[in-house]
Amino acid sequence: MTFEIQVGEATVVQVTELERWPFQPRELFPAVRDAHVAGAAEAFGPRFVDEATGELVLAIHTYVIRLGGTALVVDTGNGNHKERPNLPPHHRFDTDFLERFERAGVDVRDVDVVVNTHLHPDHCGWNTRLDGDRWLPTFPAATYVFGHDELADLRALATANPTEGVEADLARAYEDSVRPVLEGGRWEVAGDGHVLAAHGDTSVVLRAAPGHTGGHSIVEIRSPGGGAVLCGDVIHHPVQLLYPHLSQAGDADPALASRTRDALLGRCAGDALLLLPAHFPGDHPFTLTRTDAGLRLSSAKGERG
Numbered sequence: 001m002t003f004e005i006q007v008g009e010a011t012v013v014q015v016t017e018l019e020r021w022p023f024q025p026r027e028l029f030p031a032v033r034d035a036h037v038a039g040a041a042e043a044f045g046p047r048f049v050d051e052a053t054g055e056l057v058l059a060i061h062t063y064v065i066r067l068g069g070t071a072l073v074v075d076t077g078n079g080n081h082k083e084r085p086n087l088p089p090h091h092r093f094d095t096d097f098l099e100r101f102e103r104a105g106v107d108v109r110d111v112d113v114v115v116n117t118h119l120h121p122d123h124c125g126w127n128t129r130l131d132g133d134r135w136l137p138t139f140p141a142a143t144y145v146f147g148h149d150e151l152a153d154l155r156a157l158a159t160a161n162p163t164e165g166v167e168a169d170l171a172r173a174y175e176d177s178v179r180p181v182l183e184g185g186r187w188e189v190a191g192d193g194h195v196l197a198a199h200g201d202t203s204v205v206l207r208a209a210p211g212h213t214g215g216h217s218i219v220e221i222r223s224p225g226g227g228a229v230l231c232g233d234v235i236h237h238p239v240q241l242l243y244p245h246l247s248q249a250g251d252a253d254p255a256l257a258s259r260t261r262d263a264l265l266g267r268c269a270g271d272a273l274l275l276l277p278a279h280f281p282g283d284h285p286f287t288l289t290r291t292d293a294g295l296r297l298s299s300a301k302g303e304r305g
């Protein structure tokens with residue numbers, strides 16, 4: 001599944017790692033009620049809520065932005081062969097993602113910049129690939145851009161050497177998906193407002209969007225004719241449009257995550273920004289419209305690939 005759209009002078013290609021990633025609702029949103037799931041099923045249909053099982057359905061997408069001769073990858077998915085025994089949905093993927101990437105017309109050797117919105121396992125996994133028994137940067141010519149606070153927080157967690165639970169798997173993500181880049185690749189840290197690429201009247205900018213993690217960022221494409229937001233884990237599933245208080249189980253600061261989500265989604269509606277989510281199933285961008293009943297989600301038109 002993939003699409004290609006134009007935003008100003010930038011071209012954006014979606015490359016999907018996993019089309020269908022189902023979760024028991026409470027596994028994803030601990031405070032969710034059956035009525036919320038039923039509301040989401042009615043509003044968004046079976047693509048987002050499995051009719052047979054009642055599961056909430058996510059996907060995992062990455063995005064390639066081309067602008068003025070620069071190729072950027074935003075988020076790198078879960079990656080293959082990663083040991084995540086305490087996070088079963090992330091454990092030992094074995095997909096054809098790199099072939100999909102190639103089929104989307106992108107050579108990993110030609111990627112100039114890799115950005116992780118945050119360093120949870122499903123957003124930095126393909127930072128590296130397994131070569132024999134070593135993890136090597138998947139994008140050998142790229143500069144990897146990490147959010148300053150995000151990298152500092154994960155390094156501190158890994159340094160504490162947790163051996164149990166989710167924290168042990170986050171430390172594993174540091175060891176197999178971040179440390180090999182720090183030691184064998186090109187990288188830099190950046191913060192709010194950092195311009196990742198610019199050409200003509202179009203720019204690609206890193207923006208702080210904390211809450212899901214303390215150092216979570218989003219990537220905005222800005223042009224006079226319109227913009228787009230690659231929102232990472234600011235929102236996981238459209239049930240959060242109907243019930244904005246629903247925080248995801250992994251939110252580090254649920255109240256801050258909720259404020260960040262409200263502000264971003266409001267801006268998408270107010271400024272007609274395209275929303276390019278990491279986890280909504282589907283091969284198209286989304287738009288948001290404010291109505292008396294709240295924010296309404298629509299599929300955006302775009303050139304489909």
Ligand SMILES: [Zn+2]
Pocket residue numbers: 120122123232233278279
């Ligand atoms: Zn995620």
